[in-house]
Amino acid sequence: MKIVEILKKWIKAIFSKPLTILKSIIFNILNKNKNLKRLEICNNCDKKINIKFVGDVCDVCGCILDNKTRIKDEHCDLGKW
Numbered sequence: 001m002k003i004v005e006i007l008k009k010w011i012k013a014i015f016s017k018p019l020t021i022l023k024s025i026i027f028n029i030l031n032k033n034k035n036l037k038r039l040e041i042c043n044n045c046d047k048k049i050n051i052k053f054v055g056d057v058c059d060v061c062g063c064i065l066d067n068k069t070r071i072k073d074e075h076c077d078l079g080k081w
């Protein structure tokens, strides 16, 4: 089931880069650093999936796209941005 795979990726990310995750959530809440260029690339990517009550998520890394794309040092795992 897709959500189980995504949850595993979230747990891994929480342990490997907790500050980045926290920063991305805070940026989203404060609506800071929105990156429309990156979001547009994700919106046209076949790896974008939508999870009910969560929003658009990357099937490759498991990140919530509206959060991930706000972090300057983050990158697309497929090299699209």
Ligand code: SF4
Pocket (backbone or CB within 6 Å): 041, 042, 043, 045, 046, 047, 048, 057, 058, 059, 060, 061, 075, 076, 077, 078, 079, 080, 081
């Ligand atoms: S981060 Fe990369 S692979 Fe994931 S949805 Fe965006 S463009 Fe696609």
